[in-house]
Amino acid sequence: xxxxxxxxxxxxxxxxxxxxxxxxxxxxxxxxxxxxxxxxxxxxxxxxxxxxxxxxxxxxxxxxxxxxxxxxxxxxxxxxxxxxxxxxxxxxxxxxxxxxxxxxxxxxxxxxxxxxxxxxxxxxxxxxxxxxxxxxxxxxxxxxxxxxxxxxxxxxxxxxxxxxxxxxxxxxxxxxxxxxxxxxxxxxxxxxxxxxxxxxxxxxxxxxxxxxxxxxxxxxxxxxxxxxxxxxxxxxxxxxxxxxxxxxxxxxxxxxxxxxxxxxxxxxxxxxxxxxxxxxxxxxxxxxxxxxxxxxxxxxxxxxxxxxxxxxxxxxxxxxxxxxxxxxxxxxxxxxxxxxxxxxxxxxxx
Amino acid sequence: xxxxxxxxxxxxxxxxxxxxxxxxxxxxxxxxxxxxxxxxxxxxxxxxxxxxxxxxxxxxxxxxxxxxxxxxxxxxxxxxxxxxxxxxxxxxxxxxxxxxxxxxxxxxxxxxxxxxxxxxxxxxxxxxxxxxxxxxxxxxxxxxxxxxxxxxxxxxxxxxxxxxxxxxxxxxxxxxxxxxxxxxxxxxxxxxxxxxxxxxxxxxxxxxxxxxxxxxxxxxxxxxxxxxxxxxxxxxxxxxxxxxxxxxxxxxxxxxxxxxxxxxxxxxxxxxxxxxxxxxxxxxxxxxxxxxxxxxxxxxxxxxxxxxxxxxxxxxxxxxxxx
Ligand SMILES: Nc1ncnc2c1ncn2[C@@H]1O[C@H](COP(=O)(O)OP(=O)(O)OP(=O)(O)O)[C@@H](O)[C@H]1O
Ligand code: SF4
Ligand SMILES: [Mg+2]
Numbered sequence: 001x002x003x004x005x006x007x008x009x010x011x012x013x014x015x016x017x018x019x020x021x022x023x024x025x026x027x028x029x030x031x032x033x034x035x036x037x038x039x040x041x042x043x044x045x046x047x048x049x050x051x052x053x054x055x056x057x058x059x060x061x062x063x064x065x066x067x068x069x070x071x072x073x074x075x076x077x078x079x080x081x082x083x084x085x086x087x088x089x090x091x092x093x094x095x096x097x098x099x100x101x102x103x104x105x106x107x108x109x110x111x112x113x114x115x116x117x118x119x120x121x122x123x124x125x126x127x128x129x130x131x132x133x134x135x136x137x138x139x140x141x142x143x144x145x146x147x148x149x150x151x152x153x154x155x156x157x158x159x160x161x162x163x164x165x166x167x168x169x170x171x172x173x174x175x176x177x178x179x180x181x182x183x184x185x186x187x188x189x190x191x192x193x194x195x196x197x198x199x200x201x202x203x204x205x206x207x208x209x210x211x212x213x214x215x216x217x218x219x220x221x222x223x224x225x226x227x228x229x230x231x232x233x234x235x236x237x238x239x240x241x242x243x244x245x246x247x248x249x250x251x252x253x254x255x256x257x258x259x260x261x262x263x264x265x266x267x268x269x270x271x272x273x274x275x276x277x278x279x280x281x282x283x284x285x286x287x288x289x290x291x292x293x294x295x296x297x298x299x300x301x302x303x304x305x306x307x308x309x310x311x312x313x314x315x316x317x318x319x320x321x322x323x324x325x326x327x328x329x330x331x332x333x334x335x336x337x338x339x340x341x342x343x344x345x346x347x348x349x350x
Numbered sequence: 351x352x353x354x355x356x357x358x359x360x361x362x363x364x365x366x367x368x369x370x371x372x373x374x375x376x377x378x379x380x381x382x383x384x385x386x387x388x389x390x391x392x393x394x395x396x397x398x399x400x401x402x403x404x405x406x407x408x409x410x411x412x413x414x415x416x417x418x419x420x421x422x423x424x425x426x427x428x429x430x431x432x433x434x435x436x437x438x439x440x441x442x443x444x445x446x447x448x449x450x451x452x453x454x455x456x457x458x459x460x461x462x463x464x465x466x467x468x469x470x471x472x473x474x475x476x477x478x479x480x481x482x483x484x485x486x487x488x489x490x491x492x493x494x495x496x497x498x499x500x501x502x503x504x505x506x507x508x509x510x511x512x513x514x515x516x517x518x519x520x521x522x523x524x525x526x527x528x529x530x531x532x533x534x535x536x537x538x539x540x541x542x543x544x545x546x547x548x549x550x551x552x553x554x555x556x557x558x559x560x561x562x563x564x565x566x567x568x569x570x571x572x573x574x575x576x577x578x579x580x581x582x583x584x585x586x587x588x589x590x591x592x593x594x595x596x597x598x599x600x601x602x603x604x605x606x607x608x609x610x611x612x613x614x615x616x617x618x619x620x621x622x623x624x625x626x627x628x629x630x631x632x633x634x635x636x637x638x639x640x641x642x643x644x645x646x647x648x649x650x651x652x653x654x655x656x657x658x659x660x661x662x663x664x665x666x667x668x669x670x671x672x673x
Contacts, residue, residue, distance in 0.1 A: 062576045065475075093579035101577075106570040111592050111668060120588075121578040154668040170578075 008075075009178055009210050010036040010059070010097075015072030015082075017058050025068075026280040028054045030234045032072065033307060033315075038177065041204075041211045043221030043242060045257070046231030049277055052214040053102060055231075056180045059212075060099055061089045076178070095125045098171040100164075102182040102214075107167055108155035114163075115141070115151025118170045125174055140169040145199055161192040168200065175207055182214045197224060218261055222246060227313075230254050233277050233288040236307060240314035250316035250324050252293045255331035271334050274341045287319065294336045295320055295327050354672035358660070362653050369649040374418055377638050378411060427643035432635050437643045441628065443526065445647055447517060448624030450531070451540065452613050455547040456606070463552035464598060467559025468591045471567060472582075483560065490553035494546075494612050498619040501546045512542040515621035543620040551609055555598055562594040569593070592666075599666050602659035603652075610648050 015032040018025040028051045036042050044052050057063050059074055061081060074081040076096060081089060101107040109117060118140060119133040126133070138148035144165040146158075155163060164184060171179050184200075185193040201224065204211065213225055221228050221242055228245050230238040230253065238251040249255045256273040275292040278284050284291065286301040293300065300319055307317045320327060330336045402408045409417070421428060427437035470479045489497070506514045513519065517539050523530040530536055566572060567590055575589040614626030621627065625644050632641035664670045 057573075060577050062573055090579045090581070093577055095579065099574075099577050101570060101574055103570055107574045109571040109575070109589050109593065111596075111666065112589075113668075120580065120584075124578060124580050124584075156669050167574075 008035050009038045009040075009077060010034070010212070011075040012059070013073055013075075015055075015058065015074060016070040017054065017063070018068055018070055019054075019064075020066045020068070021281060024281045027070075027283055028067070028234050028280060029058065030283075031307070032236055034229060034236065034239070036178070036210055036212060039208050039210055040227065041213065041225040043225035043228040044212060044214045044231060045216065045218060045221055045228060047277065048216070050231045051234040052231060053182055054234075056099060056182050056212070056214060059180065060093060060097060091125070094121055094176065095174045096176055097178045097180060098174065098176045100167050100171045100179065100181040100184045102184075103187065105160060105163060105187055108158075108163055110155055113152050113154055114158060114166045115153075118151075118166070118173055121170055121173045136173070137169075140173055141166065143172070143203065144169040145195075160188055161196065164188060164192075164196055165199075168196070168203075172203060172207060172209070176209060178210045178212070180212045180214075183216065184213075185220075186216070193220075200224075218246065218257070230257065233283065234280060235288060235317060236315075237289065237317045238315065240311070244311070244314060248324075249328070250310050250314060250321050251289075251318045252295050252320075252327065252331065253289050255328060256292075256337070259331065259337070269334070271337055274337055287317075292340065294331070294340055351672045358657060362657060365653050366646070366650060370419065370422055370646060371415075373642055373645050374415055377642055378414075422646070428639040430632075430637055430640045432632075432637045432640070437639045440640060441625070441643050441647060444623060444625045444628045444644070446531075447622065448613055448617070448626060451543055451547065451616070451622060451624060452609055455544050456551060456609050458544075458548045459551035460555050460598070460602075462548070463555030464559045464591070464595065466552070467556040468563050468586060468594065470556070470560045471563030471594075472586050472590075474564060479560075483557065486553040486556045489550060490557070492550075494550055494615045495619055497550055498543070498546050498616055501542055502619070505542055513539050515539075515619075517623055543616050543622055547609075547612060547616050550612065551605070554601075554605060554608075558598055558601065559591075559594055562597045563590055566590045566594045596663070596667055599659060599663040602662070603656035606655035606659070607652055610652055 012032050012034040015029055016027065017029040018027045020026075032055060034042070044055070046052055054063075054067070058067075058069065059076075059081070063069075069082055072082065076092060081092065084092070108114060115134065115137045118137040119130070122128065122133040122136055123130070128136075134151070138151050141151055142148045146162055146165050146169070150158070150162070155166075158166060164187075168184070171181075185196055188196070197220065200211075211224070213221065215221060225242050227240065228242045229236050230245070230251065232253045238245060238249065238254050240250070245254060246258065249258055253273070256271075259271040260273060261270060273292055278288055278291060284301070286299070286303050287293065287296065287305050290296040290300045297319065303319070305317050305319045305321075307315050308321065310316050310321050316324075318324075399408075407414075425438055427441070429435065430437055430440060433440070466482060470482045473479050502514055505511045518530050518533065518535050519539075522535055523533070572585060572590055575585045580588075610626075613624060614630065616622065617624040617627040618630055625647055629641055629644035629648070631637075632644060664672055
C-alpha cells in the first residue's frame with residue numbers, strides 16, 4: 001500500500017468521525033483505511049446506516065454541524081484535506097472531487113434552472129465568462145444525453161432520469177480526477193439505471209476519472225468496479241478485488257451479504273443476516289459484528305480485530321479470517337444463521 | 351396567463367362588491383342618527399327635512415343601496431356630512447399620505463426582516479441568533495400603539511430628536527400641495543412613524559424567514575451547493591434564501607392586511623393625516639360617506655396587494671403556472 005502511495009489519488013487512513021446525538025457521541029466512522037488509484041473504480045457496500053454517506057460527506061468536507069472528525073487523514077493528490085484551511089478545501093471541492101448525490105431528485109434547487117446550477121459550478125472555479133460557462137453547460141448536457149436546449153428548464157420539468165444525468169453532467173463539469181457517487185440510481189427503474197451506468201462508463205473512458213461508487217447493489221459493483229470495500233457499522237471489514245471478494249469472501253459479514261442476494265438459477269432461498277447493526281453510541285468492545293456473527297468466539301466479544309492483509313491487495317477485519325475457507329460452507333447453510341435468531345450462540349467448531 | 355389575469359380581476363371585483371355591500375349595511379346598522387352630527391336638532395324641522403333630502407337619507411334603504419353602488423362605480427362617494435366637501439377630494443391626499451408611510455416601511459420591513467432572518471438561521475445556535483429571535487418575538491407581541499407611544503415618549507419628548515406628530519410642521523405649508531412632500535420637514539416627520547412601523551412589521555418576516563431557512567439549510571440542494579465549492583455567501587443568498595422567500599411571499603397578503611390595520615393605529619398615535627386617521631375621525635363623528643370611502647379604499651389596497659403578492663409568487667417559484 002505504502003509503495004503505491006505515490007500514485008494513489010485518494011488515500012484515507014485511520015479516519016474516525018462521530019456525530020453528537022442526544023444520547024452521546026455516535027461513532028459513525030471508525031479507523032477507515034481506503035486507497036483509490038488514478039482511473040480506478042472502487043465500490044463501497046454495506047447495509048443502510050453503516051456510514052457510507054458519512055464517509056463521502058467527510059471526504060467532500062460537507063459534514064453536518066453535529067459531526068466531527070476525531071482522527072485520521074484524507075490525502076487527496078498527496079495533500080491532507082483534514083488539516084487544510086476552509087479556503088483550500090473549497091478549491092478542491094468539485095474541481096478536484098465532485099459528487100453525485102444519493103437523492104438526485106432533491107439535489108437540484110427547485111427555483112434555479114438546471115443550466116444555471118451547472119454553470120455556477122464552472123463559474124465558481126474557472127475564470128470564464130458567463131457565456132462561455134453556459135456554452136460548456138450545454139455541451140455537458142449533450143454529453144450525458146440531455147438535449148442542450150433543456151438547460152433553461154427548471155428541475156421540475158425534468159424526469160428522474162434526466163435529473164440524474166444533469167447531476168452527472170454537473171459532477172463532470174470541471175473534469176475532476178475523482179467522482180464520488182452515492183447510490184446514484186436507487187430512485188430510478190432498472191432500464192434507466194442501466195442507461196446511466198453505460199454512459200457513465202463511456203464518459204469515464206473519455207475523461208479518465210476515478211469513481212468511488214456507494215451502493216446497496218452488489219450487481220452494480222460487480223459490473224463497474226474492479227475493487228470493493230465492505231463496510232459494517234462504521235468500519236471497513238473487507239477490501240479487495242471485486243471478483244475475489246465476491247467469490248471468496250474473507251469476512252463473515254460479506255458471506256452474509258452474499259447469502260442475502262437472490263441467486264439466479266438457484267432454488268436456494270436468500271438468507272438474511274439476523275439482527276440489526278450495533279448501537280454506535282455505545283459500540284461493542286470487541287468485533288462490531290460479533291452479536292450477529294455465527295462464528296463469533298469469546299475472543300471476538302472482547303478484542304476488536306484489526307484490518308489485516310490476507311492476500312495481495314486483500315484485507316479483512318476478522319479474528320478468524322485465516323479459517324474462512326472452512327467457515328464459508330457453513331455460512332451457506334440457513335441453519336447456521338437460524339441458530340442466531342433465537343439467541344446468540346457460540347460458533348460451531350470448525 | 352391572460353385568462354388567469356381575467357379570472358383574477360373578476361375575483362377582485364367580486365370581493366370589492368361584497369365589501370361595499372357589507373359596508374353599506376353595517377353603516378346603517380350603527381346606532382345613533384347620522385343626521386344628528388350634521389343637522390343640528392335646533393334647526394327648523396323644515397330645514398332638517400331639506401338636508402335629509404339633499405343627502406338621500408329619506409329614501410328607502412334599498413334605493414339608497416342602489417344609489418350608493420351607482421355612485422361608487424363613478425367614484426362619487428358623496429359629500430362629507432361634516433365638511434360638506436366632496437369625499438373623493440378629501441380622500442385623495444389622505445391616500446397618498448398613507449401610501450407614503452406604509453409602502454416604504456413594508457418594503458423595508460420585508461427586506462431587512464428577510465436578511466436578518468436569513469443571517470440568524472445561518473448563524474444558528476449563537477448568542478446573536480437567540481437575542482434576535484427573542485427581541486423579534488417580544489416586539490411582535492407588543493401592542494403597536496404602545497410601541498408608538500413609547501417611541502414618542504423617548505425620541506420626541508425626552509430626546510427631542512423627532513417632532514411629536516403630524517406630517518409637516520403645522521402652518522409651514524398652508525397650501526398642503528406637492529411641495530410639502532419634497533421638504534426635509536416632511537422626512538423629519540416621517541422618520542419616527544416609519545421606523546416604528548418598520549421595526550414592528552419586520553418581526554414577522556424575520557421569524558418566518560429564520561424558520562424556513564432552518565428547514566431549507568437541511569435540504570440536499572444546499573449540501574450540493576456547498577459541495578460545488580460555492581462561497582458561503584452564495585449558498586446563503588442564491589440557494590437557501592431564494593427558497594426560503596417562497597413562504598414569505600405566500601404570507602404577504604396576510605401581512606398586508608396587518609399592515610393596513612397597523613396603519614390605522616400608527617396614524618392615530620402620530621396624528622398622521624392618512625386614510626386610517628381619516629376613518630377614525632369620520633367614525634367618531636358618524637360621517638358615514640367619509641368613513642365608508644376610507645373603508646373601501648383600505649379594502650381596495652388590501653385586495654390589490656394580494657394580487658401583486660400572487661404575481662410575485664409566480665415570479666419567485668418557477669413551478670407555478672398561471673392558466
Ligand atoms: N446528522 C446526523 N446526526 C446524527 N447521526 C447521524 C447523522 N447522519 C447520519 N447519522 C447516523 O450515522 C450513521 C451512518 O449514516 P449514513 O447516512 O452515513 O449511512 P449510509 O450507509 O449512507 O446509509 P444508507 O445506505 O441508508 O444511505 C447512521 O447510524 C445514522 O443514523
Ligand atoms: S471477528 Fe469474530 S465475530 Fe467478528 S466477524 Fe470475525 S468471527 Fe465474527
Ligand atoms: Mg447513504
